[in-house]
Amino acid sequence: MNKVILITGASSGIGKAIGEFLHQKGFTVYGTSRNPEKISNSVFPLLALDVRNVESIKAAVAEVIKLSGRIDVLVNNAGVGITGPLEEIPTEEIKANFETNFFGPIEVMKAVLPHMREQKSGLVINITSIAGYMGLPYRSVYSASKGALSIITEALRMEVKSFGIEITDIAPGDFATNIAAGRYHAPVIAGSAYEVPYDNTLKMMDTHVDSGSNPQEMALAVYAIIQEPKPKVHYKVGAFMQKFSIVLKRILPDKVYEQLLMNHYKL
Template sequence: MDRKVVLITGGSSGIGKSIGTYLTSKGFKVYGTTRNPKKYPDFDAFELLQLDVRLPESIQKTVSEIIFKEGKLDVLVNNAGVGITGPIEETPHEEILNVFDINFHGPVHVMKAVLPQMRKQGGGKVINITSIAGYMGLPYRGYYSAAKGALGILTEALNMEVKDFGISISNLAPGDFATNIAAGRYHAPVTEDSAYQKPYQKTLDLINEHVDSAGDPIQVAEKVYAIIQKRNPKIHYPVGEFTQRLSLFLKKILPDKLYEKLLLNHYKL
């Protein structure tokens, strides 16, 4: 039986590398992407191609290369993303545009590039890696929550549009995992003259503490594998520690103000 061909954006490190390594061990043909493969000369976990999710021409070139070599593309894992923190009021607008360009518009560009091939071959799966943070507005992470939340909502709409072609679109929302995302995250500066200086600094400290004690991203890789194996995947899959998954359930059943109070208590605000 032909092995499935998988494209993973943002595959050079963190969750993307974990997914690619795990799927390779399961017999999949994996292509990962990164903006600059030359930064990873010793990378040998799977094949790493150049792709910038902000540039549709870069995406189309890489997708066409994979299809030319393999004759098909069975699974897309939209994983490339960037973090951002800061007060809503004080975050520079160019950084807001950048996070939406990478975390929302980027995955849309990649889906548009792969869907024609999936229709042609009569099926395929797209797994959008969002975040548990995308289900709620988090203080000082509002733009990150908004971009990931927008991708989650788009996933729901697109899944209905492509189901007649045998294609499924799923949203896999991780909580905190031990990756290098913090190193690449944009932090609006904490300034002494800011009205938000103390609560913002307190929130940053808590976020960093959670990243330091976060779980192994192999859990996300295992969930991706499970979704690929399903004949009719669900739309939403949260993955993370129990309290993070519980927060989604509580948001559904609690009044808004009570849920907000729980978040404020969690962040000690």
């Protein structure tokens, strides 16, 4: 049977790459965007959905069920970046980031899971981040929101396994997308105690994104997971050293690992 795929945040970047690849493979793909009317070049249907708005989530899920009768795979991809010294990031921006990166995906899962339970089958793939495995300087909020989603994935997969539903996550490293343009940057404040190290770190982060991997790698990873009858708990996709950093964190003493990060960021 032709599987029905719902992908949040599918108008650009990783979400778009996943949607286009799965569409080419013959799946029935529905993507979502906050403003689908502004997108004219999508090869698959784009539905209006804002992960911060529960009613828009329910409406989009209901539309997919109306059109195709089921949802076999949810790819929870919508997310935003955020950078800055924690002391200088406005609290409302921290809350807004968690609304999109953490609470939003939870609300989408809450809307989709009852349909999967009724089908007695389904797969949820949460897009997290390698940054979620460690606290990164000037990316504290992003690391925390993605790390929280990863932990939710671990817990939820045990809660729904008896219903025939599989939950997993993919943690990407740096990919060549437009995430840097869309993320919230706390401004570099002249005279701030963080002015020089934050400015240098910001430039380094933008360079990493610009020289990042092809989003097609994420599309291939999602496709491979869909074929797996029993997906793993976590997957990592990205450059070798980015994935290896997770291994190092697991085996090195905390202070040694911290010093490696500080050396990398020249702090």
